[in-house]
Amino acid sequence: MTGKKPMLLRPAAKDYLWGGTRLNDDFNLDIPMYPFAEAWVCSTHPDGPSIVTESEKTLEDVLRNDPSLLGRHVLQVTGGKAELPILIKLIDAKSDLSVQVHPDDEYAMRVESQWGKTEMWYVLSAKPGAQLVYGFNRDMEKEQVRKALDEKKLNECLNHVPVRKNDLFFIEAGTVHAIGAGCLIAEIQQSSNVTYRLYDYDRIGKDGKLRPLHVDKALEVANLKSSASPRQPMRVLKYVNGCASELLSRCKYFQVERMILNTEGRRLVDFKTGSNSFHALLCVDGCGVLFGEGYMQNFFKGDCVFVPADSMELRLHGMAQILDVSC
Helix, strand or coil, X not given: CCCECCEEEECEEECCCCCECHHHHCCCCCCCCCCECEEEEECXXXXXXXXXXXXXXXXXXXXXXXXXXXXXXXXXXXCCEEECCEEEEEEEECCCCCXXXXXXXXXXXXXXXXCCCCEEEEEEEECCCCEEEEEECCCCCHHHHHHHHHXXXXXXHEEEEECCCCCEEEECCCCCEEECCCEEEEEEEECCCCCXXXXXXXXXXXXXXXXXXXXXXXXHHXXXXXXXXXXXXXXXXXXXXXXXXXXXXXXXXXXXXXXXXXXXXXXXXEECCCCCCCEEEEEEEEEEEEEECCEEEEEECCCEEEECCCECCEEEEEEEEEEEEEC
């Protein structure tokens, strides 16, 4: 049975000052940018839409013309248009990211006319000693946070968590957080670009001025209670011939599975899709081929393929690790 074809995407790129070179070095994205901080590999957000390589149209344009590609139950409608509800990034933190927080849907829609931002991080690589910030190490009040900022002692109040390759972290809206230097991360999040900086190490932006903070808004949406250090969840691998898979995260906004593809000779692995959701396949290691009737797409480390709902029957071949994101 013939269905809709998958689409290889080309990322939007961001040159935030804390970025490095690893998105080109490790993923061969060949984007002439330094610093190269983020690759938005699957996005319809106006701040950085991904491009469908075959047509050179934005993914946003393609989905606007045919919202059925998203499937049922996942359409978010803002200003009369159907949106991709998720955004997928590759992040290279050469330096520490700012200490920040994201609002929930209610606050973000009311104040910013965007969706809120809950996200998940999957650690692709971490240098020895790498850390992230996850909430506070004690219960705080708003005025205590302001005082710590004034005295440049906020870092003493934050919960610092060591980071290792293959760790995963779920960052719910309202959690004060920061990715630390030396982390290479795949981020799956709601389609939002609302970030409130609480602290930024007094760094200077491109305009020669201190980068702006958003302390008042941050304190309105932040969870100021003490945060227990997140434990790595138990992860169970399920095996079929040529592929192992594990559930990394499931919430009301997205589901993420990791596929470990290892086929030999002519062996192929069925990729099961349903009519209820699109899938975004992000290759985080290795390479492979995606097959369908009259369709073949090579993919390499760093590539993201958008698989529409009601897609054609598909099979995979290769040696690769893939993050399969759906709703």
